[in-house]
Amino acid sequence: MIEGGAEWLHMDVMDGHFVPNISMGAPVLSCVSRGVPGIFMDCHMMVAQPEKWVNDIADAGGSLYCFHIEATSDAVSLIRAIRDRNMKAGVAISPDTPSTAITDEIGAAADMLLVMTVYPGRGGQKFLERCVPKVAELRSRFPDKDIEVDGGVGPKTIDACANAGSNVIVAGTAIFGAPSPEDVIAQLKATITTAQARLPAA
Numbered sequence: 001m002i003e004g005g006a007e008w009l010h011m012d013v014m015d016g017h018f019v020p021n022i023s024m025g026a027p028v029l030s031c032v033s034r035g036v037p038g039i040f041m042d043c044h045m046m047v048a049q050p051e052k053w054v055n056d057i058a059d060a061g062g063s064l065y066c067f068h069i070e071a072t073s074d075a076v077s078l079i080r081a082i083r084d085r086n087m088k089a090g091v092a093i094s095p096d097t098p099s100t101a102i103t104d105e106i107g108a109a110a111d112m113l114l115v116m117t118v119y120p121g122r123g124g125q126k127f128l129e130r131c132v133p134k135v136a137e138l139r140s141r142f143p144d145k146d147i148e149v150d151g152g153v154g155p156k157t158i159d160a161c162a163n164a165g166s167n168v169i170v171a172g173t174a175i176f177g178a179p180s181p182e183d184v185i186a187q188l189k190a191t192i193t194t195a196q197a198r199l200p201a202a
């Protein structure tokens, strides 16, 4: 995990593009940042024009700005703009986008690559197994990058993600719907740690 444990928080930022009438943005992030000083906010930008929000998210305390490659025509310039605001840069792909959309140039410039295993929008969707080979393909091209998987990840699907080379897991329903969230977190972490130890050194 990038920053480890409860210090790291995945925030879904939305402008109504993926899920009509639902938006969450910088004001919420500012509250979290003030309430939990030092928290690492991994901001998943499910927005139509990711270029528009870099300054707002940086000012709100965002630590990592992860945009969808489908939503921009110049990913490398956007990564530069994110870095200029002292945030890490992430690049996300939706289920129907091939991993090759993340070119060697884009992948090398980014800090984190996010493979969505559900359609961007709502929690509680079914894990799309067919997206897993994209994780393996990205891991083979980018051995030293953080590779995040998001959507439908839990005790039943973590093995596939971990074995494909993901080292950053987003889990909502599996944790918040569990009788013992701590146990689920511990299991997900242990599975990733074990699989990472098996990977050849980057």
Ligand SMILES: O=C(CO)[C@@H](O)[C@H](O)COP(=O)(O)O
Binding pocket: 012, 044, 118, 119, 120, 121, 122, 123, 124, 125, 150, 151, 152, 153, 170, 171, 172, 173, 174
């Ligand atoms: O961004 C998304 C969905 O768009 C995810 O962050 C989900 O919200 C994770 O929830 P679960 O799939 O784990 O319930």
